[in-house]
Amino acid sequence: DTEVTQTPKHLVMGMTNKKSLKCEQHMGHRAMYWYKQKAKKPPELMFVYSYEKLSINESVPSRFSPECPNSSLLNLHLHALQPEDSALYLCASSQKGARTEAFFGQGTRLTVV
Amino acid sequence: AQSVTQLGSHVSVSEGALVLLRCNYSSSVPPYLFWYVQYPNQGLQLLLKYTTGATLVKGINGFEAEFKKSETSFHLTKPSAHMSDAAEYFCAVSLTSTGNQFYFGTGTSLTVIP
Numbered sequence: 001d002t003e004v005t006q007t008p009k010h011l012v013m014g015m016t017n018k019k020s021l022k023c024e025q026h027m028g029h030r031a032m033y034w035y036k037q038k039a040k041k042p043p044e045l046m047f048v049y050s051y052e053k054l055s056i057n058e059s060v061p062s063r064f065s066p067e068c069p070n071s072s073l074l075n076l077h078l079h080a081l082q083p084e085d086s087a088l089y090l091c092a093s094s095q096k097g098a099r100t101e102a103f104f105g106q107g108t109r110l111t112v113v
Numbered sequence: 114a115q116s117v118t119q120l121g122s123h124v125s126v127s128e129g130a131l132v133l134l135r136c137n138y139s140s141s142v143p144p145y146l147f148w149y150v151q152y153p154n155q156g157l158q159l160l161l162k163y164t165t166g167a168t169l170v171k172g173i174n175g176f177e178a179e180f181k182k183s184e185t186s187f188h189l190t191k192p193s194a195h196m197s198d199a200a201e202y203f204c205a206v207s208l209t210s211t212g213n214q215f216y217f218g219t220g221t222s223l224t225v226i227p
Binding site for chain 2: 004033040041042043045048056088090092094099100101102103104105106107109
């Protein structure tokens with residue numbers, strides 16, 4: 001199994017809503033990532049978890065709150081988002097170490113209205 | 114800081130022609146380099162990677178790339194383009210100091226003309 005599964009695939013939420021994005025992998029990877037991708041742009045790194053601990057936060061606003069409940073799951077909690085936060089949110093995982101590639105999920109297309 | 118630069122945000126080739134997508138890296142030490150492909154409304158799929166060893170790397174779907182330290186380049190090539198190759202291509206670097214940080218170039222959109 002070399003899949004990273006993200007749910008939901010599409011999400012529309014209001015600016016006062018609270019929602020969560022979910023990501024799951026069963027490859028035994030100990031590093032997991034959240035990326036944000038705007039249209040026609042490259043993915044931008046948001047968070048990195050290493051052994052279930054947050055190791056990198058790329059100055060992401062606090063309205064995005066990541067959580068790693070166990071080694072297979074990664075969540076991104078969303079609260080009070082702005083329309084400019086509409087984007088494709090990608091989850092990825094990899095083995096620990098710089099030589100290994102990241103495996104990406106299909107993404108969640110988020111629209112904030 | 115390590116980074117990658119992709120020259121040419123849009124590349125068009127005829128079906129059957131050579132594909133050449135350019136990527137240059139900026140680093141004082143050899144980095145770990147990757148090429149990913151993204152089809153519309155999908156995630157990213159790894160095409161190939163360079164870590165150590167052989168500098169000519171073969172990937173999936175007939176793609177290959179050559180790591181040239183003297184030119185700080187990692188260009189992606191395919192001898193003969195197919196219609197199904199039309200997609201967005203990203204060069205990426207993994208930082209060596211801390212590991213597990215993937216940063217992407219700005220991307221190149223490949224169009225294949227029948």
